[in-house]
Amino acid sequence: MSDTYPPPIDPDDPVGAPYWSPIPQQPVSYPPVPGAPPPVSTGYAPVPAGYEPVPAGYAPVPAGYAPAPAGYAPAPIASPLTEGAMPDGERTYPQMLRGPRRRWWRPLLSLLLAGVIAIAAQVLAVIPFLAFGLIATGGRDYPQWLEREFTKLASMQIDAAGFFYTNLGLIALIPAAGLSIWAVHHIRPKFVSSVAGGFRWRWLLRCLIVVVPVWVLYIGSNLLLEQPANSDRPAEWVLLLVLVVVMTPFQAAGEEYFFRGWILQNVGSWFPRPVLSLIGGTIVSVVAFSAAHGSPDPWILASLAIFALSCCLLTWRTGGLEAAIAVHAVNNIAAFFAVISFGGWDQAFIGADSKGSPGQFAVDAAVQVVAFALLWWQAGRAKIVTTYRPAGPGAATAPALPVAN
Template sequence: MSDPYGPPADAPDRPEPDPRLAGYPPPVWGPAPMLPYGWSPPARPPALPTEPQRYPQLLRGPRRRWWKPLLATALALALYLLASALTVVPPLIAGLVTGKPNLGRYLLNTLTDVDNLGPVGFIALNVSLIVLIPTTMLSIWIVYGVRPRFVTSVTGGFRWRWLLRCLVVVVPLWVGYVGLGVLTDPPEVDRPAHWVALLLIMVVLTPLQAAGEEYFFRGWILLNVGSWFARPVVGLVVGTVVSAVLFSAAHGSPDVWVLGSIACLAVASCLATWRTGGLEAGIAMHAVNNVFVFVVTIGIGGWQDAFVGSDTKGTPVEFLLALAVHGIALALIWWQAKRTGLTNRSVPADVPTQPAIWYPVAADNVTP
């Protein structure tokens, strides 16, 4: 019986063409080649965990190694130093356009004199923190193989509706918080000369600046520290402590009440990230706080004191007020997360089942 999928059984072998062979490859004459064997390595394990995990445990996948947080630290530092070169661009352009006689001194003063920060320096300051977003994503992607979108949340993307819900609950809280501060301690200095330009820059860049700090001080730190600990609670506690200490110290004030007030935001953001499975809630709190502070200091007065520095002093009342506001904000966010059934655990990654096998390789692909 002839093969229904092959040429007719009585078709001639050679050499004249036969119309019944149309559409079939021509026959190959000679002995069949010897087929050697090649090696097919086993499929690579996934980068994400194979079991549902909360955000701080997201890097504890099959590819986890104890030394990867150290490598990620070195890489993040290198990437940030490289990206920080962008902060020089705004003052450099402004200096060249306005024809500053001593361009080097102008660049140095613009980038370092926070007490007399103008529009150009404000742009540069924001850019220096915005670059933390690609720094965080790239360092984790390169070292761990985890896609950048998973740095934002366990679902692998930015949940815009959830961010909007967080803003709805925290904005009224910060209106009262900042408004109370203005009533009890009104600014003594008038608004800056370039207040319109500063307000426009603030609207565009300050939310991104706050997001940059959240991506690094919450996202990068929680993920890397959490990858070292098998117990989720230990990873969360240690990561939160590290985040709060580094975030407070980065602002430069040695005052204990200032450090404590800043740490309130760090702790609230870490707990919100853990509970909600992403950075959106922390970004909402951080951005709203910074925007309202800048609206007051730019539009009313006190711009020179808007940024925390080595001479910034606080009070126990300010610390207690910050503790209460961030605690209430955290409670509201947790309530909304429970009400909406927000996903806070990752989807288990698929485990490949392909074993290492030997397979035949075509002879013409083998190097003699």
Template sequence: MTITHPAVPAPAPQIVEPATYDQLARVTGRHDWWRPIVGTFVLLGLSIVAEMWVFGQFESMAASLDLPKDADGFRILSDLSDTALTLAGIALGIPALALTVWWIQRRTLGSVTSVTGRLRLSWLGRCFALAVLALGLSMVAMGVVGALIEPETTSEETWVGWGTFAVTLVTLLCLVPLQAAAEEFIFRGWLLQATGSFLRNPILIVIPQALLFGAAHGWGTVWGFIDLVVFGVVVGLVTIRTGGLEAAIALHVTNNLTSFIMSSTYVGGLGTDETAADMPWQYVAVDMAVIVLFAVLILQLAKRYKPAVNASARIS
């Protein structure tokens, strides 16, 4: 006697589609419409707590050294200490983000880093090489522009001395890369992917984080704000097109590190309140041109080395 069994339907195939960097929050970890919104507030709260913790540590150290207080009751720190305090507070945005993506979305920080789930070191090195080239061109161009718009300016800057400069340089080399990377992880990383959870058009996706990036640097000149927004839009699009944060991190780190080191060479340089938001339009024109040039060069380099730009992920 032949025993027959009812046909068992084949399991439904998993739905798999290539996901670009901006869509990774949809396809990694847990995705619900509310998670990017709640996660943004959680990230903001954790970042504030982290900065308060750093500030508290500095205040305790200053109190143990019996440093004088200002009119508001806070300890008076040196320009280097104050700069280190700010940089360290921003740098802690990285562990705050790592906790947020795990807690709210059950995914790893790697999914914010690139479509491969990690920092692609060889690609990062190539991006740094182009960033240094772009920055060199920028410095030459800004020097020419500066000579044209301020021909009579005489410098009264005083060299800080080799001992002070050496200590400052080591401090900046340790903290500035972390600070700049943290800003990229938050703006071109979390915020870009959070917007990508609701939108599909890359142009629309990069605009919110670019506006917030400009606002986060303070309100200076209109041109300075436009420059920061352009930076956010361009590197946001480059991040999507190259599948990760490496190019954005390279440009941001190179730019910030150079600016801080140049400011640290003269007395009072680190104490200035001026930021990129305060640039006049002549410098902004140069800076925006260099940002666009960097993007063009990076995209050409990507055609040659072909970094991964998509991640195959199961859609639930």
């Protein structure tokens, strides 16, 4: 026995070594098996230059998966606020809000929010109105000017300042409609403009080219057949013309976004069948638009109803608000230009004392029918997209609200 402890290990006899002693391991080679895959390397290759480390919390890519192509971002994580808000099938304009997350109470909540936004906008519109008064008066007798203006507004005696303030309030209906639908239904405001998801400017231009000649002939024939009772221009006629050009297109758009866009989509979401959505939304739109002008005269109400009915059908037929906005804007601009240039400004606004006649109703209805027929025809020629269609298999779960990065 060796005098040392532990005893040395004989390299030629490792089996005889004590059980606790380290045994040197000799590499063993085996013959390759035919058809077997190449051996897997036991080491990791160095990370190529330019690669970023995997973010914390991400699972490693499973074996056999190819790396993501350059430029690909990770898919957005679905959440209860964004998942499934958009329609999961083809929808007409009045049914744009009938997605998987539709609830019967959402239109009511959207109406409440739209009212809050519109009232807040009316309050904020006082600020530019006050600034308008300061510029117009130069600061002289400013309190008296304010008192006169609010008295005129209450009695529908609209001058340049009142026209400015009234237009601001109607323009505010655009964000009121879009934001209320976005916040409550989780559908982006661009789908209030059209089923294509945005305002189609080229289609609007085409509509204007069609309807402008119709209203030029309409206003021109009216001026030839019947002169306005008051032939005097308003004192601020130059400023009024500027306001008409700058603000009236947006004022007309504001009315269309609410009375056609918001009403058709919210009321239409209550009906499962597209035809019922169109009928229900159109009835509410016609009644609300006619009543909002404040005239009890049956011929005035009938003219407003024909106008609203035409705009509702155009919105449904073209899948968006562009055609209705074109008709509304051209009608208002032409009417305002006529009464400012040739007299009759005090009768330009519909109120409780406005009176109509069967003859005027017949002419208004004829003009609406002609414009409606021409735009319907042009929509077919232009192959306008009239229904919403999901982009692909994942469209039903695509986020309807922007996800913060």
